[in-house]
Every structure is written in structure tokens, then in C-alpha cells.
Amino acid sequence: MSKRRRKAAVTSKMMAYIGAAIVHALIIGAMVFNFTKKDNAERVEAFAADKIDIVKARAVDEDQLEKTREEIKKKDEAKKKKRDDEQKRLEDLKKKSEQEQKRLAELEKQRLAALEEQRKRAIALDKKKKEDAEKEKKRLEDEKKRKEKEKREAEKKRKELKKLAEEKKKREAELARIKKEQELFEQAQRDREREELQKRIEAEEAQRRAAAVQRAAAQRTTTAIEGAMARIGTKIGQAWRVDPSLSRNLKSVVLIKVSPSGDVVSVRTIESSGDSSFDLSGERAVLLASPLPIPTDDEDKSAKKRFVDEGFEFDLYHPFARR
Template sequence: MSDRRKRVGVTNKMVAYIAAGVIHLVVIGLVVFNYSFKQEVEKVEAFDAEKISTVNASVIDDRKLEEQMDAIKEKDRQKKEQERRERERLEKLKRDAQQEQERIKELQEKKKQEQEATQELEAQRKAIALKKKQEEEAEKKRQEELKKKRAEEEKLRRLEEAKRQRELAEKRKRDAAEKARREQEEADRQRLVDQLEAEERAAKQQEADRRAGERTATVVSKFFADIQRKVEAKRTIDPSFETWRKSVVRVTVSPSGRVESVRTIESSGSPQYDQAAEAGVYAASPVPMPDANQFPDAVKRLENFELIMKHPNAR
């Protein structure tokens, strides 16, 4: 706000200086011109008077006298024309000076309006500053009252907390004695319950193990039979082989049923028959396997097993 007022003041001063200079130049020009014009008129009039006296004194004919009269009239006309121009020029200078005065008056009015606007803005700024100060003082007072209230509340809370802690300590002491008595009774009762539950769990575990073993054996038997059928379906045996031939192979599979290895552990006596038996097992991959999450024991037993590879036409 201060910078703007400074700029407005500098601008108004410059305008005032320029206007004053222009008015002085116009006035000086008018004075110089009037003086020069009067000197010139006086010279012309003196010259004309001398000429006329010379003409009157001399003997000239009418023609020359008429020419001289015409010249005098022309000069008089020129003089009047010059005076007319001068009057017009002076009037124009007067109008220009008047316009300049009006422009200066407008600038002064504008300056006055800007000063009034500046004063109004300054008044608004002071009002805002005063309001802000009042609000800050009110907020400071409110914070002090709030701080005082919180201190009183904190003091009261600490007194109540100290009282509550004393009561709680006494209660904990009573509860501890009662708890110790109940815990001893509960410990005696729990020992008896644990003993009975342990005996019951042991009996249930034995029964569960027996049933799990039976279930695993059933699942293994079912999937082993399925694997055997799939391998027999995939195996190709030359009809020329004797029907009494058979071989035993050890098969290793992944939990997903993919055949990883096949090895003959008991030969049929014919390498060609043994190779055909091994190829049939590889061809059956992947073999059916039980669900690993539901039957983990069965899957583990089926990951490595033996197969008896009899002749398809054996009795």
C-alpha cells in the first residue's frame, strides 16, 4: 500500500511540473511575439511615411503615384492579414492553454480521487488490523481460560486416580488371596480331569490309528488296482512271448502321479519282455493318485511301489 502511494505522488508531481513549464513557455512566447510584431509594424509605418513624403515632394506622373498607392494598399492588406493570423494564433495558444489547464484540473481531480481511495484503503487496512488484534486477544484469553480449566481437570483427575489406585490395590490384595485358594482347588481338580482325559485320548488315538490304517489300506488297494489296470492297458506284449513269463518292477512316482523311474527288480528271463513291461509303465504316466490333502499316508505309500508284470494271457 505504501509503495503504491509513493508511485502516485511522484507521478502527480511530474505532471504538475510539466504543466507549469508548458504554461510558462506559452506566456513567454506570447510576450516575445507581441514585441517583435510591434517593432516590425513601426518599421513598416516609418518606411511608408518616408516614401509618401518623398512622393509628395517629387514630381511624378499619375501612373507612378497609382502604383505607389496600390503598393501601400497591398502592404496594408498584408499587414491586416498578418494581424488576422496573429490573432488566430494567439486564440489557438489561448485555447491550448485553456485545454492544458483543464487537463491539469482533471489530473488534480484524479489525484484527489486516488488520494481518497488510498485513504479509504488505509482505513480498511487499519480496521482489519484492529479486528485481527481483537480476535487474537480474544483467542489468547480463551486459550488461557481453557488451559486453566484443563489444569483444574487434570488435578481432579489425579486425585480420583490416586483414590482409585488405592482401592484397586486393596482389591487386588483380597483377590490375590481368593485367587490363590481357588487356583489350588482348581489345580487339584484339573489334575484329576487331565488324568481322565489323557486316558480317554489314548484310547481314542488307538481307535483313530486303527481306522486310519484301515482307511489308508483301502485307499492304497483301490488306487493300486487302478494303476495296475492303466499300466496293463498301456503295455504292449508280443504274442510270441510265453504266457508263463512275468517280471517285477519297482516304480517311483511324484505326488501328482508322474512316473519318475521304472526299474526291473525281478526279470522274466527275457530282456525284451522286461523292456516292454517297463515301457508300459512309462506309457501309463501319469498314474491315478489319491488326494494328498485327504490321504497323505496313502500318497506316501504309493510314491514307491512294486508291480508284477504277468503275461496278459496268463492263467
């Protein structure tokens, strides 16, 4: 709809609303005028009737006069009530007319607001169409630029691929040469590794033999120590006398140091039994058993050296003297 046609439609509706308001006002005015005229006529008639009734009242008795007055009073009150009701009805009509005018004005206001909203939407729609057109134009331009760029990049990539193919050919030739040299190097490396492996196997075999010798020597030493400890225990047991009254659960540990010939150099209790007489009897038994039968050189020199250089610990317990 054009701007001129919208304006003509608005003017036409405004005239219709104004005409309707004028018609309502004329109807109300006519009703008020008729009521006022009728009321005046009734007042004149009532006044004349009052005069006639007064004249007649002189010929009737006082009771009849009072009755007539009451009727007149009732008629006046009825007329007054009728006038009041009519006046109220006219006021209600006037109020309704004013409310109708307000409603029509509100409707016109809403209609104008709706027209304004339509105008704004139309403007916004035109603006959006223009923006969409601009966006489409820009999109087409960007698409054109993108295709041109892709074309340039494709040409650039083709040249790069050609260059890469040439470089690949050169690399393959270089790799073939390096591979040949690598094979020669690896062959030499394998030869060296075989030689080193053979040497390592021979060295490990020698180590195993040496370890076997050491284990055998250690076993001889252990056997010599265990045999010596058994002999020493037997000899100490033969020299030890324990008081029979002492508990048979007593035990002590002594540290014994000897000379290369087995003579006891010193004896010391390092773990007491808790009974000093038991501890002293054990030390005395060790001294009485000297010289002790430690390992000989023929049995194992290492075992003998350990007894002489380091000394040795020995457990003494009550039943030991009975063995």
C-alpha cells in the first residue's frame, strides 16, 4: 500500500469516528430537550389543577381536603421520582456516550499504533532486503575471489609437485647410493659384532669358570667353618660344668678371639643369659677348652684367616654342657 493511500484510509476512518460521535451527541441533546419540555408542561398542569382543587376544597369537608392533599403530594413525589429517574438515565446515557467516545479514541489510537508498527516493519523489511542484497553481492564477490585464489593455488601446487617429483628422483638416486654404502657398512659392522660376540662369549665362559672356582672355594670355606664350629662346641662342652640348679632355658653368646694355633686370646659375653653365674661358667669353659680346633691351612686358609683375624661368635646354652 502506498503512503498516499494509507493516509487517505486514515482520514476516512477519522471522519467516520467523528461523525458517529456527533450523532450520539445530537441524540442525547434531543432526549434532554424533550424531557425538559415535558416536565414544564406537567408543572403548568399541576399548578392549574392545584388551583381547581383548592376552590373545590372549600365545598367539601376538611377530611376530603386532607385526602386530596395527600394524593397531590403522592403525585408530586411520583413525578419527582420519575424526573430523577429520567435524569439518572440521561446521565447514564451521557456517561456511556463519553465511554464510547473514549473507546473509539482508544481504538483509533490502537489502529494508528498498528499502522505505525506496520510502517516500521515495512521499513525494516526494506532495510533487510537491502542488507541481504548487499550480503549476496559480497558473497558472490568473495566466491569469485575464492575461485581465482584456488586457481592460483592449484597452479602453484602443480609447479611444486613437479619440483617435488624432480627432487624425489634425485633423492631416490641418493638413497640408492646411501643404501649400498649402508649395506657395506652393516656387513663390516656384523663382522665386528661377530668378533666381539665371540670375545664376549669367551670372557663370559672364563667368568663362569672363575665363579665356579669361587663357589667351590666358598663351599670349602663354609664346610671348614662348620666342621671347626662342631669340633669347638664338642671341646667346650667337655670343659664346661653347669650348676644343676640353674634353669635349663638359659643361653648366652660369647665373642672368641684366637691365635693362629687356636689358643684363646680373649673371650667376652656379648649377649647375656640374664644369669651372671651362667655367663661366667661359659667364659671359663671356653678358656679351659683352649687351644680350640680351628680350621687348618690344609682344610681352608680363608676359613682359618677369618677365625684368627675377625674372631667368631659362639652360642652357649644350658643343655650344651650335657652333650
